[in-house]
Amino acid sequence: MVRTRVGYAGGDKKDPTYYNLGNHSETVQIDYDPTKISYEELLAVFWEAHNPTYPSPSRQYMSIIFTHNEEQRELAKASRTQKATERGDEIVTEIKPLAQFYLAEDYHQKYMLQQRETIMADFQRMYPDMADFIASMAATRVNGYLGGYGTRASLQRDLDSFGLTERAKEALLQAVGD
Amino acid sequence: MLIIALLMTLLISSLGAFFALTKGRDGAPSASESPPLPTPSIDGQTPKETETASFALG
Numbered sequence: 508m509v510r511t512r513v514g515y516a517g518g519d520k521k522d523p524t525y526y527n528l529g530n531h532s533e534t535v536q537i538d539y540d541p542t543k544i545s546y547e548e549l550l551a552v553f554w555e556a557h558n559p560t561y562p563s564p565s566r567q568y569m570s571i572i573f574t575h576n577e578e579q580r581e582l583a584k585a586s587r588t589q590k591a592t593e594r595g596d597e598i599v600t601e602i603k604p605l606a607q608f609y610l611a612e613d614y615h616q617k618y619m620l621q622q623r624e625t626i627m628a629d630f631q632r633m634y635p636d637m638a639d640f641i642a643s644m645a646a647t648r649v650n651g652y653l654g655g656y657g658t659r660a661s662l663q664r665d666l667d668s669f670g671l672t673e674r675a676k677e678a679l680l681q682a683v684g685d
Numbered sequence: 686m687l688i689i690a691l692l693m694t695l696l697i698s699s700l701g702a703f704f705a706l707t708k709g710r711d712g713a714p715s716a717s718e719s720p721p722l723p724t725p726s727i728d729g730q731t732p733k734e735t736e737t738a739s740f741a742l743g
Binding site for chain 1 (some may be wrong): 698722723724725730736742743
């Protein structure tokens with residue numbers, strides 16, 4: 508996983524905001540290295556991360572695969588068919604081409620990381636510009652660890668590559684726990 | 686004279702509040718007054734060729 512960002516997609520409203528979303532859905536966008544992880548593997552994570560049989564009453568919280576090209580569309584459709592067979596239930600997930608992705612407000616980006624003052628202070632010194640912070644692979648990884656993903660062993664391996672001061676490293680290790 | 690003393694008091698207290706705001710909660714220098722940190726080494730390894738995927742997960 509190279510980087511992630513959160514935003515809004517799938518609707519008609521131009522320049523949506525969190526409090527004026529129109530018919531858009533909250534969406535995560537992922538840049539990945541296809542030599543390290545495949546689109547099929549990302550789809551597997553997508554299916555495991557939520558309940559795709561639950562019909563959402565709100566467009567804000569939908570189950571949608573936004574495809575970026577024809578290959579993704581074919582893989583997504585095949586994977587949805589397979590998931591329906593496995594579960595023996597109707598899958599409500601929509602598959603549609605991504606028309607436009609609107610970046611969410613700054614305070615939504617790398618949300619878990621932004622809650623940690625000591626670690627965030629280091630990132631502000633590395634990346635005074637919010638756009639650079641959002642594009643940072645280090646910020647993406649640290650946010651993931653703070654969200655409970657990854658192992659203590661992988662964090663120990665990655666820790667020195669994040670560019671953090673000793674104080675922030677200690678805060679990160681303490682926050683992640685055992 | 687009283688007005689000048691009052692203005693000086695306001696000025697000093699405003700400066701105090703400003704400098705208090707530039708410190709972190711624990712008294713440490715804030716990010717804005719600390720020297721910049723170099724880019725993390727992992728960000729120097731970002732692959733040039735990436736693909737993008739987008740999902741809404743309810």
